Amino acid sequence: MSPLAEPRLTRHWDDPSVVAIDGYRAAGGYEALRTALGMAPADIIEVVKASGLRGRGGAGFPTGMKWGFVPTDTGKPTYVVVNFDESEPGTCNNRELAERDPHRLLEGTAIAALAIGCRTAFIYIRGEYLWQSIVLERAIREAYEAAVLGPDALGSGTPIDVVLHRGAGAYICGEETALLNSLEGLRGQPRLRPPFPAVEGLYASPTVVNNVETLMNVPDIVARGADWFRSVGTEKSPGTKMVTISGKVERPGNYEVALGTPFREVLEDLAGGVLGGRALKAWTPGGSSTPLLTAEHADVGLDYESLAAAGSMLGTAAIMVMDETDCVVDAATRMVEFYAHESCGKCTPCREGSWWATRVLGRIEQGHGRPEDLPVMRDLGRNILFKAFCALADGTASVINSSLQHFADEYEAHVREGRCPAKAHDVVEVVA
Amino acid sequence: MAVFEGRAAEEARQIIGRYPAAHARSAIMPLLYLAQSIEGMISREALREIGELLTITTAEVEGVATFYSMYRLRPTGTHVVNVCTNLACKLRGAGEVYEAAHEAAGMVHGQEVSDDGTLTLHEEECLGVCDFAPAVQVNLANHDDVTPDRMRELIGALRAGEVPAPARGPAFASFRAASRALAGLDGEPV
Numbered sequence: 001m002s003p004l005a006e007p008r009l010t011r012h013w014d015d016p017s018v019v020a021i022d023g024y025r026a027a028g029g030y031e032a033l034r035t036a037l038g039m040a041p042a043d044i045i046e047v048v049k050a051s052g053l054r055g056r057g058g059a060g061f062p063t064g065m066k067w068g069f070v071p072t073d074t075g076k077p078t079y080v081v082v083n084f085d086e087s088e089p090g091t092c093n094n095r096e097l098a099e100r101d102p103h104r105l106l107e108g109t110a111i112a113a114l115a116i117g118c119r120t121a122f123i124y125i126r127g128e129y130l131w132q133s134i135v136l137e138r139a140i141r142e143a144y145e146a147a148v149l150g151p152d153a154l155g156s157g158t159p160i161d162v163v164l165h166r167g168a169g170a171y172i173c174g175e176e177t178a179l180l181n182s183l184e185g186l187r188g189q190p191r192l193r194p195p196f197p198a199v200e201g202l203y204a205s206p207t208v209v210n211n212v213e214t215l216m217n218v219p220d221i222v223a224r225g226a227d228w229f230r231s232v233g234t235e236k237s238p239g240t241k242m243v244t245i246s247g248k249v250e251r252p253g254n255y256e257v258a259l260g261t262p263f264r265e266v267l268e269d270l271a272g273g274v275l276g277g278r279a280l281k282a283w284t285p286g287g288s289s290t291p292l293l294t295a296e297h298a299d300v301g302l303d304y305e306s307l308a309a310a311g312s313m314l315g316t317a318a319i320m321v322m323d324e325t326d327c328v329v330d331a332a333t334r335m336v337e338f339y340a341h342e343s344c345g346k347c348t349p350c351r352e353g354s355w356w357a358t359r360v361l362g363r364i365e366q367g368h369g370r371p372e373d374l375p376v377m378r379d380l381g382r383n384i385l386f387k388a389f390c391a392l393a394d395g396t397a398s399v400i401n402s403s404l405q406h407f408a409d410e411y412e413a414h415v416r417e418g419r420c421p422a423k424a425h426d427v428v429e430v431v432a
Numbered sequence: 433m434a435v436f437e438g439r440a441a442e443e444a445r446q447i448i449g450r451y452p453a454a455h456a457r458s459a460i461m462p463l464l465y466l467a468q469s470i471e472g473m474i475s476r477e478a479l480r481e482i483g484e485l486l487t488i489t490t491a492e493v494e495g496v497a498t499f500y501s502m503y504r505l506r507p508t509g510t511h512v513v514n515v516c517t518n519l520a521c522k523l524r525g526a527g528e529v530y531e532a533a534h535e536a537a538g539m540v541h542g543q544e545v546s547d548d549g550t551l552t553l554h555e556e557e558c559l560g561v562c563d564f565a566p567a568v569q570v571n572l573a574n575h576d577d578v579t580p581d582r583m584r585e586l587i588g589a590l591r592a593g594e595v596p597a598p599a600r601g602p603a604f605a606s607f608r609a610a611s612r613a614l615a616g617l618d619g620e621p622v
Contacts, residue, residue, distance in 0.1 A: 090520050092561055092562050092563055126560070127502045128556075128569070130601075130604075131574065131600055133616075137616065165458070165461070165462075166461065166614055168614075169500050169502035170500050184458055185455075185459065185486070186496065188499060188500070246563060247520050247523040247562075248524075252564070252565065320523070334517070335519055338518055
């Protein structure tokens with residue numbers, strides 16, 4: 001669903017026929033791939049660069065530039081790897097995009113493959129998306145049978161293969177170098193960079209790793225051009241973005257909006273406002289890894305720059321809404337438990353810091369907090385942020401630091417009153 | 433080979449063939465799912481045989497198998513019920529749903545398999561179904577907007593030998609059947 005005059009990524013959502021290849025082609029599908037097959041790879045990269053498309057998986061890196069970094073003269077194969085590990089808490093737009101329009105993902109993937117001279121592309125889908133993986137597998141089979149993919153893609157003489165690979169339940173595999181290790185059959189732990197995947201990625205070969213939503217923008221960019229793409233969104237954040245809004249709202253769901261749309265419009269116009277008409281208390285703009293914002297930030301635009309200026313990040317644009325009755329310490333405890341569970345164990349600040357943070361946060365939430373616990377939490381946050389190999393640890397620190405920044409009173413009330421103010425019961429038993 | 437024999441041996445070769453010949457090790461994850469579909473869990477013998485198929489050590493296979501939460505290395509119920517309790521689901525009552533699952537299954541926290549062997553309950557991190565929270569999976573098939581009462585119905589049906597129809601896609605008759613689909617294979621488990 002989308003408030004846009006001209007929906008882009010969700011254009012086919014009211015047309016279930018596009019799930020099958022005939023329906024997709026009847027809707028104009030795979031014509032952009034045909035166009036791309038007639039273009040020089042450098043020209044494909046150029047139009048994507050000119051569009052200003054930025055990675056939708058969280059980091060926001062310019063996609064065309066990423067493709068341009070891939071050397072094609074090393075004598076090694078090059079690889080496109082689709083990051084469909086979508087595991088950031090609160091995020092589920094890739095799931096619905098692929099479920100409703102699977103061939104568009106294959107088309108975007110195939111065009112990316114052409115841009116970097118890749119013969120075999122891999123889609124790494126999280127294991128929990130079993131149904132979506134079956135939808136994609138059917139789509140791949142159809143595309144081979146129709147000779148859209150395979151040794152002679154669309155009769156061009158160019159081979160394009162797509163291999164589907166299922167993950168097995170590890171958030172860290174959304175980190176691109178951990179994903180590559182996982183795809184190589186190793187534990188999903190991140191790699192030291194440099195070398196970056198563009199130079200040494202999958203099987204030590206030049207590799208582009210792109211998010212599902214990023215690639216699903218590509219067919220339209222090739223078909224309609226960079227200016228068309230830039231006609232929506234902001235100067236530095238062009239295009240549309242899928243947002244997932246969940247938690248305490250009337251109509252949770254995935255919505256396509258122009259980048260720069262104020263959060264308040266998404267909350268009130270699309271999601272129907274806070275559940276039960278209660279007051280907004282806190283929200284994550286881009287999943288649990290992005291610093292919490294509050295009701296004061298309700299008019300901030302959902303784009304890379306505006307959210308950075310507000311002290312957070314666009315991330316995956318996964319908005320989880322908490323209302324006035326929700327306890328921020330309780331929510332922070334649950335989010336940090338997630339990071340403790342998902343830490344791959346490689347780096348001490350992440351592995352030990354997240355575990356200790358669950359102990360201290362849990363103690364505060366249970367009503368056994370000590371006055372010195374708040375400085376301990378601040379210290380933990382400082383010593384986790386930017387102190388580990390990958391950004392998983394920064395997610396832990398974001399939860400700790402932002403909840404303390406905006407809701408210090410609530411932490412202090414827990415310690416002072418010896419209980420969670422949001423919960424009816426009093427804590428009687430005190431554990432030393 | 434005791435685990436990968438007959439049809440399973442052929443399927444293991446087919447899985448290895450999905451990846452570039454020089455990089456057979458990439459097949460380790462689907463091979464672990466295949467083993468899980470055969471045994472209902474992953475045994476030491478399966479780890480050893482996968483190592484043999486890929487010419488790596490059992491320890492290397494075990495290192496991978498223990499890293500990921502969707503591989504079960506201990507006895508597992510016929511059906512696996514996953515309950516997401518991460519924030520988006522928690523805000524809409526997942527904690528109560530998770531308690532209701534235990535109560536209906538007659539299981540205590542930390543108990544891996546119900547006394548009758550039919551159920552394993554698993555507390556999940558975000559399942560990516562935040563738009564239909566609280567999210568539950570029965571043998572990896574999704575059930576949306578699950579209330580405690582609905583959870584009790586789901587558990588009751590499973591204990592009575594029925595697999596409830598999910599919100600989207602097919603139901604899987606067992607955790608073994610879901611594991612086979614996770615290996616990218618059609619049809620019934622061996």
